[in-house]
Amino acid sequence: MFQTFTLKDQELNDFPQRLEELLKRHKEAINTLAASESDGYEAVLKPMEDLDEERSLFFTPLSHLNSVLNSEATQKAYEASLPLLSRFHSEIAQNEALYTKLKRLQARTPEQRKVLENEIRDFRLSGAELPLDKKKELESIDLELSELSNRFSQNLLDATKAYELIIEDPEDVAGIPESDLAAARFEEDGKVQWRFTLQIPSYLAYMTYGPNRQLREELYRAYTTRAPENAQVIDRILELRQQKAKLLGFDNYAEYALQTRDARDEWEVTDFLEKLTELSLPQGRAELEELRRFARELDGIEDLASYDVAYYGEKLKKHLYDFDESETKPYLEQQAVLNGLLQIVSELFGMRFEAMEVPRWHPSVKAYDIYRAEELSGRIYFDLEARKEKRGGAWMHDWETRFIDSRGEDHLPSAFVVANFPPASEDQPSLLRHDDVVTLFHEMGHAIHHLFSRVPERSVSGINGVAWDVVEFPSQFLENFAYEAPILRRFARHYQTGEAMPEELLAKIKAAKNFQAALGMLRQLEFALFDFKLHQRLYQGDEVQELLDWVREKTALLKPPAYNRFQHGFAHIFAGGYAAGYYSYKWAEVLSADAFFACLDPEGNFDRKMAQGYYEHILSRGGSEEMSSLYQQWLGRKARLESLIRLYGME
Incomplete structure (x- = not known):
């Protein structure tokens, strides 16, 4: 049965102490397993996965609460806990006896072999083969990196709130x-x-x-210009990452990061990004010239600036398509959208969602139990409204994982979907932009990838063990359908009258989908190239801005003001796990675009037979095999780059 989400003030006060006790017990248990006589997978790795789940169940509520209901108490407990976890993981990753044991283990199933392969690889990447003094150095680096990542995030949150x-x-x-x-x-x-x-x-x-x-x-x-103090944090993070890569025998952090990615090498990533840039530039120039001309004719703006793009872009979109995002809001009431999404997922994958009254961290949170063939199979929480104590953006966070433990008990998965949609007021409910609907579909795509797993081994179940550069595939795949009229008709009704969204407005959403698509693509490529290049050698101080300026010369057709310090808020790579991996969004989008067209029937609905194949080969398999292999099993071919160009209307 599922865990109950509770974390009271007193529990926050003594959380680090209780965590330290838990980690001490786990370290002793792992040392015992490493010293045991058994060379069987079930006798060693199964109990270790039980411990992994226990740690996740203990720590995730604090980590989650610190993001969605941030307070001095959560921040204090969280900051005190990070060094304990970092030290524990470093010690385990450098446990020579355990590493020797793992290399001798016998796995029986393909899933077990994948777990073992990943574990041995991760041990090597964690310094298991380093001499003792270098192991200590690596442990110190990882500890400081963990603290710096949290400081970067907290600086950004404080500046946003201020x-x-x-x-x-x-x-x-x-x-x-x-x-x-x-x-x-x-x-x-x-x-x-x-x-x-x-x-x-x-x-x-x-x-x-x-x-x-x-x-x-x-x-x-x-x-x-938020959080200028993050400049020093960035310098130190980059310095430590380069030191870490060198310690482990790599030329740079990008090379180190690719060891656990789908992309083969640095050249393949930069070539991929540069080809997409070349394909996007001609249409991007045309889109920018159209926007400049429109702003000049409308308001006499001769010097279109970065802070004008969204404003005149919205007006131009309305002019071209007679479409304004605000037109959709009365038809996209938050609960109706959520109900529609759950119904769509239910029909596609044979699931049922049942609203539950369970302990929550905030009154606006909604919880649903998930049933497949009338059998309970998971739980999902939705925390969708913005509030001051919540960090910005949208994300999915896994809590419990589906797996079979060492006692043969089947554990069920749970996950959180978090967003920052406009909150309800006294006068009206929470009304969403169509962009918000796309965001919700996106995060739900992540959630079902975790929740629909049928893999018995925890380390490769759900989103566990999935390579960073393909983890966005299921989320991008599902979001593509948020533009299709047959899907929107399920839930797009006026919150006051119940009137269905007019067909004309549905058509405008689809027509406007690729408005300024090339400019949007170029902006993402700017982020991706900057991130990857930043980790191919050590940049410090002004060099960071100089690199960003160089990348913008290649990608940014409209140069931002000199005061723009985007990097100080680039939490994805400095606080979110995407270092040398922001390219993953586009890398995965090739898969998602190709899968989207494979699953789309002529009327714009899901092809249910193909959707079932997607469930069986992709969603239910988690990280049990490389995504390229799972994709080949599903469609009998590789994903086509041309599908991404087609998705953006850039053919």
């Missing part, structure tokens, strides 16, 4: 959708004012619809 743009003149909010205004409106001394912050829903609302160019730049400047 800024407010207060607007008093109604003219400066004219044209902003009412739902966004309602979230921003407040009264002080009997006077109505509007508060915009650097939280994504609020920030995007003004950058997309705010009519005052000066205020847009002020907000943009605040956003792109």
Whole structure:
């Protein structure tokens, strides 16, 4: 049965102490297993997987709470716990007796062989073959990197929470959708004012619809100059990563990172990104010139700037397609969208979702038990509304994992889907932009990859053991269907009248899907190239900005202002696990685009037979085999690069 989510104040106070006791017990148990006479997988690795799950069940609630309900207490407990975990993992990864034991183990099944192969590889990458003094050095590096990653994230969160743009003149909010205004409106001394912050829903609302160019730049400047103290954090992170790679025998951190990725080598990654850049530039230039011409004709703007792109882009999209994102919001009430998504997933994969009243960390959280063939098979939590104590963005986080433990007991999986959608107000429910719907589909794609696993070995079940550069495949795959009219018809109804979203509006969503697609592609390629190049040698101080400027010369057709310090907020690579791996989004998108077209029937619905094949070969298999092999088993071929070009309408 599932764990109950509870973490009270007193538990937070003594959490590090209890964690230390747990880790001490686990270390003793692992040492006993390493010293045992058995060379059987079930006698050694199965009990170790039991311990892995126990640690996850203990620590995940704190990690999760620190992200979604951040407080001084969660931050204190979290920061005190990180060194303990880092030290534990470093010690285990450098346990020579355990490494020797693993190399002698006998695996019976393909899943067990994959676990063993991954474990031995990870031991080598963790320094198991290093001399003692180098092991100690590596342990110290990993500990400091863990602390720096958390500091980067906390600096960013603090800076995001600290800024407010207060607007008093109604003219400066004219044209902003009412739902966004309602979230921003407040009264002080009997006077109505509007508060915009650097939280994504609020920030995007003004950058997309705010009519005052000066205020847009002020907000943009605040956003792109957040957390300047992260410059020093970045330098130290990069220095330590390079040291780590060298210690382990690699030329640079990028080469080290690729050992656990689908891509073969550095050249393959840079060649892939540069080819996509070349393919995107011609259409990107045309899109930017169209936007410049439109802004000039509409408002006499001769010097289109980065803080103008979203605003004039939205107006141009409305001009071309008579489509405004705000038009969709009355038809996309949060609960209705969620209900529709769950119904679609149920029909495609033979599942049923049942709402549950279980302990939650916030009143807005929703929980559902998942049934397959009327058998309980998982649980999912949705925490979808923005609040001050929650870090920005959207993500999926696994909690429990599906596997069979050493006693033969079948464990069921659970996961959290988190977003920062506009919260409900006294006047209206939470209404979503279509972009928010795409985000929800995306994170649900991650969730079902974890929750629908049928793999008995924990280390390769669900999202465990899946290579970084293909982990986005299932999420991108599902989000593609959020643009299809037959899918949207399931839930897109006016929150007041119940009227279905007009066919004309459904058509506009599809038509506008690839609006400025090349510019969007180039921006992602900018991030990916910057990240990968940054980890191919050691950059320090001004060199980091110089590299970013060099990449922008190749990818950014509209140069951002000189004050823009995007890297200080690039949490994906400095606090989120994507170092030398941001290219993964595009790498996986080739798979997702190809799979999307394989599963799309002529009417724009899922081909259910193909969807079942996707479930059997991709979702249910987790990380038990390389994704390229699973994909080959499903479709009998490799994914086609041309499918990504087709997806973006760049043929």
